Amino acid sequence: MSDDLLDKDLLRISNLNVQFRTSEGVFKAVRDVSISIRSGETLGIVGESGSGKSVTALSIMNLIPNPPGEIKGDIFFNGQNLREMSLEEVRKVRGNEISMIFQEPMTSLNPIHTCGKQIMEPLLLHKGFTKHEAKARTIELLKMVGIPLPEQRFKEYPHQLSGGMRQRIMIAMALACRPKLLLADEPTTALDVTIQAQILELMKNLRNEIDSAIIMITHDLGIITEMCHSVAVMYAGQVVESSPLKELIREPLHPYTEGLLRSIPTITKEKQRLYTIDGTVPSPFNMPPGCSFQPRCKYSNAICSEQTPDLIHVSEERAVRCWRHAENIGIGNRSVLHG
Amino acid sequence: MDDSVLVQVQNLKMYFQTEGSFSFSKKYIKAVDDVSFNLFKGETFGLVGESGCGKSTLGRTVLGLYKPNAGKVIFEGENIFSLKNKRMKEMRKKMQLIFQDPSASLNPRKTIADILNEPFHIHQVGTKTERKAKIKDLMDRVGLSEYHLSRYPHEMSGGQKQRVGIARALALNPKLIICDEPVSALDVSIQAQVINLLEDLQKEYDLTYLFISHNLSVVHHICNRVGVMYLGKLVETGNHEDIYRNTLHPYAKALISAIPHTDPDNPKDRILLKGDVPSPANPPSGCRFHTRCPERTDLCSQAEPQLKEVFPGHFAACHLC
Numbered sequence: 001m002s003d004d005l006l007d008k009d010l011l012r013i014s015n016l017n018v019q020f021r022t023s024e025g026v027f028k029a030v031r032d033v034s035i036s037i038r039s040g041e042t043l044g045i046v047g048e049s050g051s052g053k054s055v056t057a058l059s060i061m062n063l064i065p066n067p068p069g070e071i072k073g074d075i076f077f078n079g080q081n082l083r084e085m086s087l088e089e090v091r092k093v094r095g096n097e098i099s100m101i102f103q104e105p106m107t108s109l110n111p112i113h114t115c116g117k118q119i120m121e122p123l124l125l126h127k128g129f130t131k132h133e134a135k136a137r138t139i140e141l142l143k144m145v146g147i148p149l150p151e152q153r154f155k156e157y158p159h160q161l162s163g164g165m166r167q168r169i170m171i172a173m174a175l176a177c178r179p180k181l182l183l184a185d186e187p188t189t190a191l192d193v194t195i196q197a198q199i200l201e202l203m204k205n206l207r208n209e210i211d212s213a214i215i216m217i218t219h220d221l222g223i224i225t226e227m228c229h230s231v232a233v234m235y236a237g238q239v240v241e242s243s244p245l246k247e248l249i250r251e252p253l254h255p256y257t258e259g260l261l262r263s264i265p266t267i268t269k270e271k272q273r274l275y276t277i278d279g280t281v282p283s284p285f286n287m288p289p290g291c292s293f294q295p296r297c298k299y300s301n302a303i304c305s306e307q308t309p310d311l312i313h314v315s316e317e318r319a320v321r322c323w324r325h326a327e328n329i330g331i332g333n334r335s336v337l338h339g
Numbered sequence: 340m341d342d343s344v345l346v347q348v349q350n351l352k353m354y355f356q357t358e359g360s361f362s363f364s365k366k367y368i369k370a371v372d373d374v375s376f377n378l379f380k381g382e383t384f385g386l387v388g389e390s391g392c393g394k395s396t397l398g399r400t401v402l403g404l405y406k407p408n409a410g411k412v413i414f415e416g417e418n419i420f421s422l423k424n425k426r427m428k429e430m431r432k433k434m435q436l437i438f439q440d441p442s443a444s445l446n447p448r449k450t451i452a453d454i455l456n457e458p459f460h461i462h463q464v465g466t467k468t469e470r471k472a473k474i475k476d477l478m479d480r481v482g483l484s485e486y487h488l489s490r491y492p493h494e495m496s497g498g499q500k501q502r503v504g505i506a507r508a509l510a511l512n513p514k515l516i517i518c519d520e521p522v523s524a525l526d527v528s529i530q531a532q533v534i535n536l537l538e539d540l541q542k543e544y545d546l547t548y549l550f551i552s553h554n555l556s557v558v559h560h561i562c563n564r565v566g567v568m569y570l571g572k573l574v575e576t577g578n579h580e581d582i583y584r585n586t587l588h589p590y591a592k593a594l595i596s597a598i599p600h601t602d603p604d605n606p607k608d609r610i611l612l613k614g615d616v617p618s619p620a621n622p623p624s625g626c627r628f629h630t631r632c633p634e635r636t637d638l639c640s641q642a643e644p645q646l647k648e649v650f651p652g653h654f655a656a657c658h659l660c
Contacts, residue, residue: 048526048527048528048529049526146613148614162615162616163390164615165615192389192390192553192616193389193553193555193594193597193598194389194593194594194597194612195389195615196597196599197596197597197609197611197612198611198612200599201609201611219526219527220599221527221601222556222598222599222600222601223599225599225600225601225602226599226600246604249601249602259528260527260528261601263527263528263530263531264527264530264531264556264601265531265534265556265557265559265560265561266556266559266600266601267555267556267559267583267595267598268600268601268602271560273535273538274531274534274535274560275531276528276531276532276535277528277531278532280496280498280499280529281496281526
C-alpha cells in the first residue's frame with residue numbers, strides 16, 4: 001500500500017487474528033481480518049452471533065484479556081501501530097481518540113457512581129479539565145444526546161434511568177472527548193424502535209458535526225442501510241465480503257450475504273415464503289475444511305471443501321472470499337489448483 | 340356467537356399492585372387497561388408495541404396465567420376465568436405458549452425427551468409407547484432428529500432450542516398458540532427458518548396464533564391482523580395492509596416510520612418521537628400518547644379517545660381520526 005493511501009486511512013487493521021485458549025481447544029474468534037476506515041465515514045460490520053464482530057472491536061480498544069486471548073496482526077490508528085504501544089500510551093488514546101459504545105447499557109455502566117461522574121471521568125483524565133469545567137461540559141453533552149433535565153440526571157444513578165436513557169448516557173460518555181473514531185457495538189439492540197430511531201439520528205448528527213469515523217457493529221441490516229457508507233460481512237471469524245453499501249444491497253457477491261439479504265422480512269416485500277440459509281453456524285472448535293460457509297452454501301463445489309478461498313478484490317472497492325468469484329477473474333484457476 | 344371467532348377478549352384489565360396495603364394507599368401499574376379484541380380461527384394476530392406496553396401481560400392473561408382485575412376471555416364460548424380448576428386444566432390443553440428466550444424456558448437438568456414428555460405426563464395423555472411415538476413425530480415435524488432426544492438443552496443451538504419449545508407447545512394438539520417474541524433471540528438466518536416452520540405448522544394443524552413481537556417487519560410478514568399497543572391500551576387494530584399502508588394513529592405511524600429500511604436509494608421520511616414512554620404506574624391524562632404526539636390538540640390531554648371503527652374492520656383510538 002502506498003504512503004498517501006496510508007495517510008488517508010484513519011484506522012487500518014491488517015491481518016488481525018485473535019484466538020482464545022480454552023479447555024476445549026483453541027478458539028479462533030477472528031481470522032485474518034483486514035479493514036480500513038477514513039474520517040467521516042461509517043463502516044458497518046454485520047454478522048451473526050459468534051462471527052467475531054465484537055472481538056474485532058475489543059481488539060482495537062485493546063480490551064482482550066491475555067491470557068486467554070492472543071492477538072496477532074497490526075492495528076494502525078492515525079499512522080501509529082496500536083499493537084506496539086505500551087499500556088500507558090494506549091490509555092492515552094483509548095477513551096480519548098477512540099471510544100466505544102458497548103452493547104448492553106444495563107451492564108456497562110457502573111451502578112455505584114452517578115451518571116455525571118461517569119461521563120466526567122474521561123474529561124478529567126484526558127483533557128485535564130477542572131471539575132467545574134467538566135461538569136459544565138457534561139451537562140452540555142447530556143443536552144446534546146437529548147436527555148431532559150440534565151442537571152438532575154447528572155446526579156442520578158444508572159438504575160434510576162430507563163434503557164434508552166442509559167444508552168444515551170453511554171453515548172454521551174463515548175463522545176465526551178470528541179473521539180476521532182467511535183466503535184458502536186450493537187448500540188441499539190436493547191432498545192425499542194422509536195428510541196432506536198432517535199439514537200441513530202443522534203449518531204448521524206454527531207458524525208457530521210465532529211467528522212469522526214464510526215464503526216457500526218450490528219446484526220440488523222436495516223441499521224446498516226440507514227447509517228453506513230461501506231460494509232464488511234463477517235462469517236465464522238472471517239470477513240467474507242466487503243463493499244460499498246449500495247453495491248452490496250443491489251448485488252451481493254458472497255452466497256452468505258445474498259442469503260442474509262433475502263432472509264429478512266421487510267414491509268416492502270410481498271408476502272411470500274422466506275428464503276432460508278439451511279443449517280447453522282459451525283462450531284468454532286470444529287470448523288469445516290475449506291470455506292467455512294461451504295456446508296450451508298447452495299453453490300458449493302468440490303474445491304470449496306478442499307481449500308480456503310482468499311479475500312480477493314473483484315473491483316477497487318469490493319472484495320469477496322468465495323471461489324465462484326475467484327474463478328471469474330481468473331485467480332485460483334481450478335485446473336492449476338488440482339494439478 | 341360467530342362461529343369463526345375462537346377467542347373473544349372483552350374489556351380485559353390487568354393491574355399489578357406496587358405499593359400500599361390499605362385500600363386508600365394502593366398503587367397500581369395498569370399493564371393492560373380495558374382491552375377488547377377477537378381472535379378468528381386460523382389467523383395470526385400480531386401484537387406490537389414498545390417494551391413495557393403490556394403485550395406480554397396481555398398474552399399471558401389471555402392464557403389465564405394471570406387473574407385479571409376485570410374483563411372476560413371467552414374461549415370457544417366459555418369465559419375461562421369462571422371455570423373450575425379441573426375444567427380449566429382441560430382448557431389449557433387447547434392453548435399453549437412459546438417463549439422468547441429458548442435457553443431460559445427449557446429445564447437445563449432434563450433431556451429433550453423428558454421435556455417433551457412433560458405435557459403428556461401433566462395431562463395424563465397416552466400410554467408410554469404412544470407418547471414415545473408422538474414425541475418422535477413431533478421432533479420430526481419441527482425438523483430435529485431422534486438423536487437430539489437424549490441431549491440436554493445446553494448441547495443445542497438457540498434455533499434448535501426454540502424448535503424444542505415449539506414441539507412442546509404442539510404436543511397436546513392446541514388450537515391457540517401465544518408466540519411471545521419467538522424469534523427475537525435468534526440470528527437472522529435462523530429467524531427465517533423458525534418463521535417458515537411456524538407458518539407450515541399453522542397450515543398443517545389449523546392453528547391460531549397470537550404473535551407478540553416488537554419487530555414490525557416480522558409481524559408484517561407473518562400476521563393477518565395487527566394490534567398496536569401503547570401503555571396498556573390498544574390504539575389501533577386492523578388488517579395488516581390497513582395498519583402498514585393506511586396507518587391512522589400517530590403512534591402507529593411513528594412506529595412504522597421508525598423501522599430501518601433496507602433500500603439505500605429511497606430513504607424515507609421519519610417521524611421522530613420525542614422523549615421516553617411514560618411510566619405505566621402514572622399514565623398521562625386523556626390520551627396516553629399526547630405527551631409524545633406530534634399532532635396533539637387541547638382535547639387530547641383532557642378526554643380519553645375510545646377505540647372506534649374508522650374504516651370497516653380498521654379501528655383506531657384517536658380524536659383526530
